[in-house]
Amino acid sequence: MPRSQRNDNFIDKTFTVMADLILKVLPTSSQSKTAFAYYRDGMSAQADGEYAEALENYQAALELEEDPTDRSYILYNIGLIHASNGDHQKALEYYHQALELNPRMPQALNNIAVIYHYLGTQAEEQQRPQEAEELFDRAADYWKRAIQLAPNNYIEAQNWLKTTGRSSMDVYF
Structure with a gap:
């Protein structure tokens, strides 16, 4: 039985029913509908912490999905x-693939920045200041791009950019 038919809470059941109704009404191919079912099951498994099952579902969805935007969200997940x-390296690869298909995805840009910031912090703690600065600069570049796409989001990143002198803009929104 597909995961989406095993949901036991009200919100998941409601989402599944609505998604099934939309799929029946929309004029999409059988292949697209199957890809969406795998994607939906992947999201459900991911929410439950069942990452291996989620990855299997996402891979199956990728094999079937042709729409670049839909593929970008699968890659992002x-x-x-x-x-x-x-x-982190594998995550960066998938985020970059998602951005190749959908360059207007601020959440992927933000997550790339978060990883570079984390790696910069690690380099700083390991007494590698030049590497840390390079990683922080990369994080800043990605956060600036994310903020340009979603100016009301990423307030902490905006504050970090300003306090570290990595941005001359006072207000993004």
Whole structure:
């Protein structure tokens, strides 16, 4: 039985029913509908912390999905799983793939910045100041791009950019 049919809470059941109704009404191919079902099951598994199952569903969705924007969200979610598992390099690869398909995805830009900032902090703690500064500068570049796309978001990043002197803009929104 697909994961989406096993949901036991009201919100998940409601989402599943609504998604199924939309899929029945929209004039999409059977392949697209199947890809969405895998994607939906992947999101459900991911929310439950079942990352291996989520990755399997996302990979199946990627094999079927042709729409670049939809593919970008699948890749983004795969990146989230790798980031939460501590595999930052793999997460970066998937976030960059998502951005290649959908360059207007501020959440991917933000997550890339977060990883570079984290790696910069680690380099700083390990007494590698030049590497830390390079990583912080990379984080700043990605945060600036994310903020340009979503000016009311990423307030902490905006404050960090300002307090570190990495941005001359006073207000983004």
